[in-house]
Amino acid sequence: MIEVEQLTKEYAGQAAVRGVSFKVGRGEIVGFLGPNGAGKSTTMRILACYLPATSGRARVAGFDVFEQSLEVRRRLGYLPENVPIPAELRVDEYLSYRAALRGLSGNRARARVAAAKEQCALGDVGRRIIGQLSKGYRQRVGLADALLHEPDLLILDEPTIGLDPEQIAQVRDLIRSLGERHTVLLSTHILPEVEAVCSRVIIIHRGRIAAQGTPAELTEQAHAATHIRIEAKPPAGAVDAAALLAALPGVEAVERVTGGAGEWRHFELRAAAGMDPREEVFRLASARGWTLREVSRRQPSLEEVFVRIIHSGEGEVNRES
Amino acid sequence: MRPFLALIERELKALFYSPVAYVVLGAFFLLTGLNFYSVVSAFSRGPAGVTLVEAYFNTIVFWFALLPVFPLLTMRLYAEEFRLGTWELLQTAPVRDWQIVLAKFLGVFCFYLLLWIPTTLYFAVFQWVTREDAAQALGAYGGSFLLILLMGAFFLSLGALCSALTSSQIVAWVTSFAVIVAVFFTGFLGYVVPNISQNLRDIVAYFSTAEHMYEFTRGLIDTRPLVYYLSLTVLLQFLTFLVLQSRRWRR
Ligand SMILES: Nc1ncnc2c1ncn2[C@@H]1O[C@H](COP(=O)(O)OP(=O)(O)OP(=O)(O)O)[C@@H](O)[C@H]1O
Ligand SMILES: [Mg+2]
Numbered sequence: 225m226i227e228v229e230q231l232t233k234e235y236a237g238q239a240a241v242r243g244v245s246f247k248v249g250r251g252e253i254v255g256f257l258g259p260n261g262a263g264k265s266t267t268m269r270i271l272a273c274y275l276p277a278t279s280g281r282a283r284v285a286g287f288d289v290f291e292q293s294l295e296v297r298r299r300l301g302y303l304p305e306n307v308p309i310p311a312e313l314r315v316d317e318y319l320s321y322r323a324a325l326r327g328l329s330g331n332r333a334r335a336r337v338a339a340a341k342e343q344c345a346l347g348d349v350g351r352r353i354i355g356q357l358s359k360g361y362r363q364r365v366g367l368a369d370a371l372l373h374e375p376d377l378l379i380l381d382e383p384t385i386g387l388d389p390e391q392i393a394q395v396r397d398l399i400r401s402l403g404e405r406h407t408v409l410l411s412t413h414i415l416p417e418v419e420a421v422c423s424r425v426i427i428i429h430r431g432r433i434a435a436q437g438t439p440a441e442l443t444e445q446a447h448a449a450t451h452i453r454i455e456a457k458p459p460a461g462a463v464d465a466a467a468l469l470a471a472l473p474g475v476e477a478v479e480r481v482t483g484g485a486g487e488w489r490h491f492e493l494r495a496a497a498g499m500d501p502r503e504e505v506f507r508l509a510s511a512r513g514w515t516l517r518e519v520s521r522r523q524p525s526l527e528e529v530f531v532r533i534i535h536s537g538e539g540e541v542n543r544e545s
Numbered sequence: 546m547r548p549f550l551a552l553i554e555r556e557l558k559a560l561f562y563s564p565v566a567y568v569v570l571g572a573f574f575l576l577t578g579l580n581f582y583s584v585v586s587a588f589s590r591g592p593a594g595v596t597l598v599e600a601y602f603n604t605i606v607f608w609f610a611l612l613p614v615f616p617l618l619t620m621r622l623y624a625e626e627f628r629l630g631t632w633e634l635l636q637t638a639p640v641r642d643w644q645i646v647l648a649k650f651l652g653v654f655c656f657y658l659l660l661w662i663p664t665t666l667y668f669a670v671f672q673w674v675t676r677e678d679a680a681q682a683l684g685a686y687g688g689s690f691l692l693i694l695l696m697g698a699f700f701l702s703l704g705a706l707c708s709a710l711t712s713s714q715i716v717a718w719v720t721s722f723a724v725i726v727a728v729f730f731t732g733f734l735g736y737v738v739p740n741i742s743q744n745l746r747d748i749v750a751y752f753s754t755a756e757h758m759y760e761f762t763r764g765l766i767d768t769r770p771l772v773y774y775l776s777l778t779v780l781l782q783f784l785t786f787l788v789l790q791s792r793r794w795r796r
Contacts, residue, residue, distance in 0.1 A: 272637045276794060293793075297639040304637075308630030312562035324551030325638045369634070 301370030311355030556652025619704025
């Protein structure tokens, strides 16, 4: 659905996007993730035919965003950052106008406006003036607008920003259900959101793709450490338990220790990449006569993966594609 | 066609939902009313030797009332959309740039037509009350309004172009007003500059809007000014289109 090759965008000589390439297949829900100023909105604006790229190519549904922009725009629903919609119109007025711009008319237009309002829970604000709506409602009007013509591709720049928790949940459900028939590219800062709705994540940092894949793949790619948490009571007078643990195969480091000899102690181990030292821990404990209360493994969260990728420098983790 | 009509409707709504439109209508009606009153009261003091249409369209008050209206109507056309970012949603909708340019122009032109409703009423009332003709012939009537329309189209196009070049309405107003006033006063160069040759004076007069108005209200309808305004309107619309296109091309 989207093919981007070596996309670069410079603003007055300053590169905002540098040689970005990725693909999004039909029916995928892809999340764009990255810190402020990473170039997410810039990339989305290029894909939405609003900004021309400095170099590189982008195609949507097989059409070039620059040369066949009208074809692309017909197939596209776009929610820009900050939702710039005219303040003086009423919600119904605005949505019918936008439907008309997409060439919908008569009953079909009315039906689509009603359906989009329903999807975005806008039923009771149709007569309200947009400028007087709260931010969350304006956001929903923008979203309804993007859905009006049932586009093949939805590009949503921070779709849940400013919504209340209930609405966030509803919009996520909506996006998930849209994913059954549409392709969705969304940007967000909210990591749980990505895990909740996206089938794939593209992490972009300083205008470059730092990593991409499913959340699980990313965890692996990032070599983010698995942590082992142990709660044990070594017998009084035992030799240094932490040193013994650190010497186990597959353990990279003992990161945190609490308590002293003869009482319940917590240890936190960082496992070497791809290793699971829990069995070793158990054998050590039984050999030394420790009482064990907990041996658990904690997978790194996407948060940690994200932070790790961002701080590992520019695009070192993944250079494929 | 449907998207195009929607664009025009949206433009008219944007005008009517803004206070600027009402202030402009109110001020223009007031000033042209005053103009009408002063012309008619001059008539009542004795035979004037000119017709009402001639007198009405050629006063200083008339031009003072009319010239600032063009930039006031056009300043928000593009500048406001750029400033508010609504341009982004318009540019990513499946409409062509020439449709936007034409729709914006037609929207503001429709509004411009409204400005002339009171004037036609004044003339009708005058004829009804005094049982005199307001103009020498039907041609002077039609000619005057034809000129109003074409000159309006030209000045509105100038304003639209200035608006497309900035994201500040104030800047758009100032630049378009300056250009409009400059164009208007070019026609008076012949009277201002000393020792100007007669030939040059005649050439300058060809471009003088005030001169055109003077001729047309007397029923001397010349096709050259009509062609002049029409072709400049087309040229300016095209330039506006190019300015918008360049936003898409600028890498
Ligand atoms: N119109 C512009 N002119 C100049 N520089 C710009 C412009 N728009 C964006 N930039 C710069 O381009 C870079 C990328 O901006 P972009 O808006 O794409 O970031 P983002 O990933 O969307 O960030 P955020 O999470 O804050 O929305 C930033 O450094 C920004 O300052
Ligand atoms: Mg952004």
